[in-house]
Amino acid sequence: MNPEPSKYRRDMGTLGVLFIVVNGLIGAGIFGLPEALHVAVGSFAPWLLLIGGVLVMAIVVCFAELTRLTDRSGGPQRYAADAFGAYPGFVVGWTFYAARLISQGANVLVLVAYAAALWPVVGEGAAKVALIITVLGGITVVNVIGIKRVVAVLGAMTLFKLLPLLILMVVGISAAASPGPLVLPQFSAVEGIALAALYAFVGFENATIPAGETRDPQRSMPRALLLGLALVTLIYFGLQWAYSHSVIAGTGPEAPLTALAGEYGGDIGALLIAATIVMSVLANLTAGHTSASRMPSAMADDGLLPGWFGRVSRWGTPANSIVFYGVGAILFSLWDDFLALAAVSTLARLLAYVSSILALPRLRRQAGLPAFNTSIVLAAPVALVLSLWAATQTNAFHWQTLLGFAVVGSLLYFLAWRGRSQGVG
Template identity: 50%
Template sequence: MAEDAQPVVATRRDVGVWGAALLALNGMIGAAIFGLPGKLDAAVGSFAPWLLLLAGIGIMPVVVCYADLAGRFRESGGPQLYAGKAFGRFVGFEAGWMLYAARAASLAANAHVLAAYAGALWPGLNAPLTIIVTISGITLVNVIGIRRAVDTLGAMTMIKLAPLIVIGALGLLLTPIPAPALPQFSAVEGVALAALYAFVGFEAATIPAGETRDPERNIPRALLLTVAGVTLLYVAVQMAYSASGLGENDAPLAALAARSIGPVGAVILGFAAIASVLANQLSAVTSISRITSSFADQSLLPRWFGKISPRFATPVNSILAVGGIGLALALSGSFISLAVISTVSRLFAYFASIAAIPRLDYLEGKMRWGRGIILPLVAGALILWASSHSNLAEWQAFGAFLAIGALLYLIAGKGRRSAQ
């Protein structure tokens, strides 16, 4: 080695199966569970728990596809890596870029949700300063190490899950469960997507695979266990709420907690909601910062994004970039336009990943009819069905961000060619 050569700094594999499960769980459970029960109950009544069960079962083919893909790779990147290996750098870049846009918008939007919940406990907290402190703190935790981020996730997960489990259990014990009545199909169709979207976000566990111990084994296990567990939790909470007869409510679980536990229950659920949003944001920064870092490693973005901190062994510049973008979007209000396309862009990344399975099998010279062809077809059909329910404005915004990604890719390509 030359005297002036610098040692290569690499990330550490600090995440085990439970750490990967925490990333998946907190990618899924954010603010939705705190607002969805009232809307579902108003739309489909006692059928609402079973609709959530069907949504959990419906998303499982997509999850199994991701588990299959995660079992093939040790590198970070997730959907961007899968689509890139199957269809080339450009498709992989666009898959990662659209997922990045969706998660960055979610980070910004959830900062406002958190400030609103905090303001309900103390009005002075519903202010820009809360947003600044929240995103800055989450960014700092990620910079000083993914193990610290996962440890923090573990603590916040317990804070947010415990009240949900308690009110769900109390609701089931104290109130008779009504027999499900089949609603009008139009009513189910109107809220089916909302129920399905409550389960997205599990892919967060696949992105930092390069920092996960034995990722080919641990990430698939984490995905399957987490989605199954979250499905059961959602069904139990919804069943308890539907049995309560509270109907539509802007803060349904706070109302349920007040009925089950008393006035202190609403306060407890307020803190649980804040912890839930914080954990979702922490998971978002942990995962999406690895997308830009992976882009830099593949020369799809400037190398600056791939810099690893010598002290903390984390992709520090990518983490700071995510925090800065999320903060700028949240404070400017322009996050709304991203939030509109967040679901469609996420579905694009899902579809690209699902389509990668038969393509990778072909490149590897193998044929699997079950998990290689039939399963991706089922999962892909679900994604296409969900996408067909998006409106024109969402598709226009989706196209615009897809074009922006293509432009960035071309700019990076010129840099690669000039460096050769």
């Protein structure tokens, strides 16, 4: 498929996409997961994460194939729209966007909670509100003035958050007790914790959305997706191995990696990991904003939302769409009573996964390629089964909330359609 001209500046390369993948995957979850995994499956926990990464790789392979077929922004919304039509693509894009917006508000509250542990004054009142506005407002400004600057910021954040984790992993593995024979857990134990392990690997799809601001996305995005998931899987495996073979494992610490760092580095080690958690969540917020804020502009480019969302700033970015996302995230975070809705974000992702995978054969035929190749034949069945299984682990409230988002979005869609049919700009 021939590259299409973009009205946005293509300032992001493979490394920038890789930063979004890594930071989309590594948020706050891995910092609380090691103890729960160890309690559930014992010394098998590192291998469970490794298996989880391999299974999710099937989904990533499908997305890598999809990114080779378009250089336009939108990610899952683009794939569904190009394959199945404007309205199905809008539903996928809108529900994904709405859920990401709420998740962004929830995630900044996580950052505030961790920051308050280091500096209690920001945990409540006006200082808390000021911190939320400063964080989300700052991320918004950086995104408006250019994705090249976002990449530079994400690069620094990635270094500062991965380096302490890698040091802890190496020290922990070096000091770990002899692993002994591997004991396979009962299937019921694996099934009970598998979804939590799987959730640690969602977020890679964020990197596919800003394709219109990426240099040669059909080459850079597949590389970054595959490399990013492989790198994060190995980090997860190493951290879990270090934890499960330490004296801390099974003692019930609320912050397991902080406790592990304290075991080897004392108060300084624990403080360093606590600061790393804050940096990790901040980087996750930045990566999420960089990707999800481009979704309305992609839909506006297709005439699915008002053209206001697609207006380009003098820096070559969809400024209105970026600012709209930032303000919405601030409003949701100030609500401060909706954290249960964060699970809807995962359900919306699963919907995006399934629709994107189903779109792949049709998009390949549109591009003049065979509907299937070896990678798709091997990966797509695993990816679909995994996504559908994960979707069955949600509850009626999550589905009802997602349906509510779809209904609201549909009303906006048909209002926009009516305006287009009447020639209203």
